[in-house]
Amino acid sequence: xxxxxxxxxxxxxxxxxxxxxxxxxxxxxxxxxxxxxxxxxxxxxxxxxxxxxxxxxxxxxxxxxxxxxxxxxxxxxxxxxxxxxxxxxxxxxxxxxxxxxxxxxxxxxxxxxxxxxxxxxxxxxxxxxxxxxxxxxxxxxxxxxxxxxxxxxxxxxxxxxxxxxxxxxxxxxxxxxxxxxxxxxxxxxxxxxxxxxxxxxxxxxxxxxxxxxxxxxxxxxxxxxxxxxxxxxxxxxxxxxxxxxxxxxxxxxxxxxxxxxxxxxxxxxxxxxxxxxxxxxxxxxxxxxxxxxxxxxxxxxxxxxxxxxxxxxxxxxxxxxxxxxxxxxxxxxxxxxxxxxxxxxxxxxxxxxxxxxxxxxxxxxxxxxxxxxxxxxxxxxxxxxxxxxxxxxxxxxxxxxxxxxxxxxxxxxxxxxxxxxxxxxxxxxxxxxxxxxxxxxxxxxxxxxxxxxxxxxxxxxxxxxxxx
Ligand SMILES: Cc1cc2nc3c(=O)[nH]c(=O)nc-3n(C[C@H](O)[C@H](O)[C@H](O)COP(=O)(O)OP(=O)(O)OC[C@H]3O[C@@H](n4cnc5c(N)ncnc54)[C@H](O)[C@@H]3O)c2cc1C
Numbered sequence: 213x214x215x216x217x218x219x220x221x222x223x224x225x226x227x228x229x230x231x232x233x234x235x236x237x238x239x240x241x242x243x244x245x246x247x248x249x250x251x252x253x254x255x256x257x258x259x260x261x262x263x264x265x266x267x268x269x270x271x272x273x274x275x276x277x278x279x280x281x282x283x284x285x286x287x288x289x290x291x292x293x294x295x296x297x298x299x300x301x302x303x304x305x306x307x308x309x310x311x312x313x314x315x316x317x318x319x320x321x322x323x324x325x326x327x328x329x330x331x332x333x334x335x336x337x338x339x340x341x342x343x344x345x346x347x348x349x350x351x352x353x354x355x356x357x358x359x360x361x362x363x364x365x366x367x368x369x370x371x372x373x374x375x376x377x378x379x380x381x382x383x384x385x386x387x388x389x390x391x392x393x394x395x396x397x398x399x400x401x402x403x404x405x406x407x408x409x410x411x412x413x414x415x416x417x418x419x420x421x422x423x424x425x426x427x428x429x430x431x432x433x434x435x436x437x438x439x440x441x442x443x444x445x446x447x448x449x450x451x452x453x454x455x456x457x458x459x460x461x462x463x464x465x466x467x468x469x470x471x472x473x474x475x476x477x478x479x480x481x482x483x484x485x486x487x488x489x490x491x492x493x494x495x496x497x498x499x500x501x502x503x504x505x506x507x508x509x510x511x512x513x514x515x516x517x518x519x520x521x522x523x524x525x526x527x528x529x530x531x532x533x534x535x536x537x538x539x540x541x542x543x544x545x546x547x548x549x550x551x552x553x554x555x556x557x558x559x560x561x562x563x564x565x566x567x568x569x570x571x572x573x574x575x576x577x578x579x580x581x582x583x584x585x586x587x588x589x590x591x592x593x594x595x596x597x598x599x600x601x602x603x604x605x606x607x608x609x610x611x612x613x614x615x616x617x618x619x620x621x622x623x624x625x626x627x628x629x630x631x632x633x634x635x636x637x638x639x640x641x642x643x644x645x646x647x648x649x650x651x652x653x654x655x656x657x658x659x660x661x662x663x664x665x666x667x668x669x670x671x672x673x674x675x676x677x678x679x680x
Pocket of ligand 1: 642
């Protein structure tokens, strides 16, 4: 019998397994596909790196550097160029840098004078009552005005969640933002007081957390974790369900249509919510409904390589995001070459363009080739490119990123109640406690502590999301 079984070998599953194995637990990581890494996938396109999932992470937790050090990945670990701090937003077909300091804000053409005055009113706006049923859009409209919502938050939310701010819950999707209001009465006040407190504690804020990747792409991390766990990982094993037995669980897996039982004292399920719902359906019909209704919009990730001499726009930033109001067929693009090495050379630049998400999922009613042609036409117009791409490659994620929508708290309560009733089965994955790479790594340590306490000390600890 295994002590612990982890379902899913994405970043959450692998990082949790890593801490457990290091601590001497007998574990198995069960993965339905033939590869590990889940959403993290690096491909080669021509001579360049193309990350079809996350292209970078933010160093929001010291655990990232701990993993990098312990896995001896220091030679591979890279920080983004300083210029990547500059991010553009499209307004009236012109790319405007997002202002990063008060002087740039005053002179910025991204916001009108009226919009700027409205933003400056923020410290005088009172607190709201409840964040769980308040959308990100309502929160921002109230505190900072419609223009800031349209030209900063709407594109930002599509850059993080591929989401729609009208539907995401501010408290579940952006708990730090909500907490600034809750604790300090406002965002500006919170940022100033928070910065003073962090200075006292010598901590970094998420805004100042450095962006990182690996020379050979994000999958360096998951591949390295997988190598460490090579004796524990079972590929091509699809978990069908979990059955409770006296003092143990049976994990029923399907390998080429034959079923196998793996016994364990505790299980962490990190598969996407819609698969987790199926796996646990017989144990809890209510949880099934709650997890199965989490929306994962489709996202097309398109990598295009152009000759540098044909590009009129200076490549001096991270890339650009497109507000919904601008009525374009895509969400934004990353200028890979100006962020990390290996994403371009003196002759060619590589761009990653994002299409779809919750804001424009209906675009996928069109033929994929038609979508790509429209998107490239618009992209070339914005970037002042007067040629076709030298080469394109793409990945369509039919279900990309879980949306922490209004009322997500009901789902979070259902997860907590399930774990209390079925002690020994733990729920993880990016539909709980944050979607970012940093969140998955932070959560892996929380999962490790909960699992190890349950197996070693027979102690059940409730899941608490870490917000810092
Ligand atoms: C297109 C895209 C771009 C992104 N960009 C960024 C970014 O730039 N920065 C950032 O911080 N984050 C980004 N993210 C988010 C981040 O990559 C993910 O949230 C994170 O990688 C999720 O890891 P996970 O282990 O929780 O889940 P997953 O990666 O989904 O892993 C779950 C694993 O479970 C397996 N599985 C499913 N069902 C079963 C079953 N029945 N039995 C066994 N195994 C099963 C799956 O095959 C998969 O390997 C992006 C995500 C996407 C999709």
